[in-house]
Amino acid sequence: MLDFSFSTEQETMRRLFRDFAESVLLPRYREWDAKEEFPWEQWNRMAEIGLTGMTISEQYGGAGMGYVEAGIAAEEVGRGDFNCAYAVILNGLVGEILERHGGDRVKKEFLLPMAKGEKLIALALTEPGTGSDAAAIKTTAVREGDHYIIAGEKSGISLATVAHAAVVFAKTDPEQRSRGVTAFLVPLDAPGVARSAYQDMGNRPIGRGSLFFDRVEIPLEYRVGDEGQGFYGAMNGFDFSRVLIALQCIGAAEKTLEETVEYVRQRQAFGKPLAAFEGVSFPIAEHHAKLEMARWYGYRALWLRDENLPHTTEAAACKWLGPKLAAEAIHDCLLLHGHYGYTRDLPIEQRLRDVIGLEIGDGTAHTQKIVIGREVIGREFRPY
Ligand SMILES: Cc1cc2nc3c(=O)[nH]c(=O)nc-3n(C[C@H](O)[C@H](O)[C@H](O)COP(=O)(O)OP(=O)(O)OC[C@H]3O[C@@H](n4cnc5c(N)ncnc54)[C@H](O)[C@@H]3O)c2cc1C
CATH class of the missing domain: 1.10.540.10 (Acyl-CoA dehydrogenase/oxidase, N-terminal domain)
Incomplete structure (x- = not known):
């Protein structure tokens, strides 16, 4: 059944x-x-x-x-x-x-x-020189007796300015790509840590910024997982967070769509409610249908994870389509409100700014398509 x-x-x-x-x-x-x-x-x-x-x-x-x-x-x-x-x-x-x-x-x-x-604990993978190609990170972790010394810079980190600590990904073997990456818990009040804030278009309360590690000493027990396993732990986590991001974006779009339905029912033009014009009702119908499909795809991916079944392809597809469809829906809803939608009296312009960030964060659409292609076509055809 x-x-x-x-x-x-x-x-x-x-x-x-x-x-x-x-x-x-x-x-x-x-x-x-x-x-x-x-x-x-x-x-x-x-x-x-x-x-x-x-x-x-x-x-x-x-x-x-x-x-x-x-x-x-x-x-x-x-x-x-x-x-x-x-x-x-x-x-x-x-x-x-x-x-x-x-x-x-x-x-x-x-x-x-x-x-x-x-x-609050941030996740620090991206660096100024590399984002999509996460295995190419340059931050290093060198073991010295009973501790590790972390050195490097992380960029685009959500919660960077407000978090108490970060899970930092660093190379314990700089000669290797993914197999050289290890995860560490780094308290952000440790000597040698500095932070700087960004002025992003959206997600402004999230405290995004850069983290700098100038020979930061952390105990061995703060290593998260075995040496060389950090990349795989992160990728497994992304199979979960990518679906949640899709559903988060879809939630914001659904709410906007509901607000828009209310608005076009009562706003009049040319002697009728806006809702009576198909130029208005069709985009609403299209976004409703697309969001509903993406939403169920998200729950299927999470069900697969609950059942301990493979779901990497589904997670990547959700992460590509969820934020994209949500941003398109919110954009059209903004337009259907006329000038009112463009003002800060309504939350629509903020939702659009906020959602667009998640078309990039946690991996861009291109990255998701690389993952889907690798799973569907075969690893031997991946471009790297
Ligand atoms: C809202 C937001 C939140 C974030 N939060 C965090 C966080 O908490 N922690 C963290 O570590 N990072 C975070 N990031 C950083 C994010 O993970 C990176 O920005 C993202 O992975 C892309 O990396 P990049 O910006 O270096 O772009 P690049 O990798 O330089 O890519 C630039 C463009 O080229 C495309 N591209 C790259 N390679 C290929 C390819 N092989 N084929 C086709 N196209 C390609 C990309 O898709 C993109 O369009 C966040 C970013 C944003 C915007």
């Missing part, structure tokens, strides 16, 4: 997150953007309902949710505050990596407080 329905518990969870997103998050979505401040107040409230430790097990302070439930959270929070959803997803990704690969000390000192919403 093929069953496309959510369980009663999942529907209850969806209602809880939707009510929370619409009554607590949405009213202040634009405020955090204008202030360029991380929404700590909202974050504390999100911790109370399990959003800061979604799939992290209860043993480490998390909510122990399945992956489909995490998708529901991403979609619903995305309807209220895209940037809160982004922080939820980053927590989910880092939580996966730390719980699967971190040692006891890392779990106690970082995973547990992160799951409770007390600490």
Whole structure:
């Protein structure tokens, strides 16, 4: 039997997150953007309902949710505050990596407080010289007795200016590509760490910026996983976060589409409501259909992960199409509001700025197509 329905518990969870997103998050979505401040107040409230430790097990302070439930959270929070959803997803990704690969000390000192919403942990892979080609990173980690020395620079890092720590990817064997990459937990108050903030187009409360590591010393126990395994741990985590990003973007687009339906029903032109013109109703119908398809593709990918089945292709397809379809829908919704949509009186222009960032972050459309092509056509035909 093929069953496309959510369980009663999942529907209850969806209602809880939707009510929370619409009554607590949405009213202040634009405020955090204008202030360029991380929404700590909202974050504390999100911790109370399990959003800061979604799939992290209860043993480490998390909510122990399945992956489909995490998708529901991403979609619903995305309807209220895209940037809160982004922080939820980053927590989910880092939580996966730390719980699967971190040692006891890392779990106690970082995973547990992160799951409770007390600490934020960034993920630092990208560098000024390399983004899509992540295996070409240049940051190094050299073992010296009972510690590692980290040296290098990371760029485009979400939460860089607000996080307490970062999972940093560095080369323990600079001669190798992916096999030379190891992950480390680096406290961002350690001597030798510096940060600088960016002025991005969107995600302005997320504190994106650069991290600089000038011979930063960290204990051996802060290595996350074995030497040379960091790249694979990150890629496995991306198979999860990429789907959540798609659902987060779709959530923001669905909410915008609903607001637009309300608007075109009441706004009059040429003696009729806008909704009566097919030039208005057709784009709404098209975006509704596309978003609904992408949404179910996302839940299928998460179901595959829950079932421990391969889902790399599905995750890459969701990450390519989710943000793209969402940005297109929000763009058309903005236009259907006329000048009103272009103002900051409505959240639409902010949603568009915020969603476009996720067409790049966590891998561009090209990167996703490289992954899909590699899986569908065969690894021997990949371009590198
Ligand atoms: C909103 C946002 C959040 C981010 N958050 C983080 C974070 O938390 N942590 C982190 O480590 N990084 C983060 N990043 C960085 C992000 O992962 C990189 O920007 C991304 O991987 C692309 O790398 P790049 O910017 O260096 O572009 P490049 O790799 O230089 O690519 C430039 C262009 O060339 C294309 N291109 C590259 N190679 C190929 C190819 N083989 N075939 C076809 N086209 C190709 C790309 O798709 C892109 O269009 C974030 C970025 C954004 C925008």
